[in-house]
Amino acid sequence: MKWKEEYSTGNVEIDNQHKTLFAYSEDFREVLENGCRSETYEGFLEFLTMYTSMHFGFEEECMFANKCPFGEKNKNEHAVFIKIIKREIEAFQKDGFVPSRASKLLDVIDAWLDSHIGRIDVQLKSYIAQ
Numbered sequence: 001m002k003w004k005e006e007y008s009t010g011n012v013e014i015d016n017q018h019k020t021l022f023a024y025s026e027d028f029r030e031v032l033e034n035g036c037r038s039e040t041y042e043g044f045l046e047f048l049t050m051y052t053s054m055h056f057g058f059e060e061e062c063m064f065a066n067k068c069p070f071g072e073k074n075k076n077e078h079a080v081f082i083k084i085i086k087r088e089i090e091a092f093q094k095d096g097f098v099p100s101r102a103s104k105l106l107d108v109i110d111a112w113l114d115s116h117i118g119r120i121d122v123q124l125k126s127y128i129a130q
C-alpha cells in the first residue's frame, strides 16, 4: 500500500513516519511472497512494536499540543492496533511463523492504516498551528 496525498496530516514528521510504515508493510509483503524466514518475520514484528510506540506517542503529543479534539479517539484506536500486534506476537511465540497468518496480519495492518489515517490522523490538519 502506498502513501497518498489524502493521508497528509499537515505535519511533515508525522507524514514521514506514516510513509515509513507504508514502505515497511509493502517491503514485507514482497518478502512474504518470495519466501520469508522466521527471523525476518520476527524482525518485522519487532519493528512494528518499536516504530508504532514511537509514532503513536509522537502523534498523540502533537494532537494534544494542537488541541485537536480527535486526540482521545486517536489514542483509543492506537491501543487497538497495539493489541493486534501483541496478539500476533503471542501467536508467533506459541506456534512459530505461519505464512498465512502473517499475510492476514498484513491485510489487517493495511486496512487499519488506511482507515485510521484517513479518518483520524488527517483531522490534525485543521488544528495544527500554521
Ligand SMILES: [Fe+2]
Residues within 6 Å of the ligand: 059, 074, 078, 116, 120, 121
Ligand atoms: Fe493515529
Ligand SMILES: [Fe+2]
Residues within 6 Å of the ligand: 018, 055, 059, 117, 121
Ligand atoms: Fe499515525
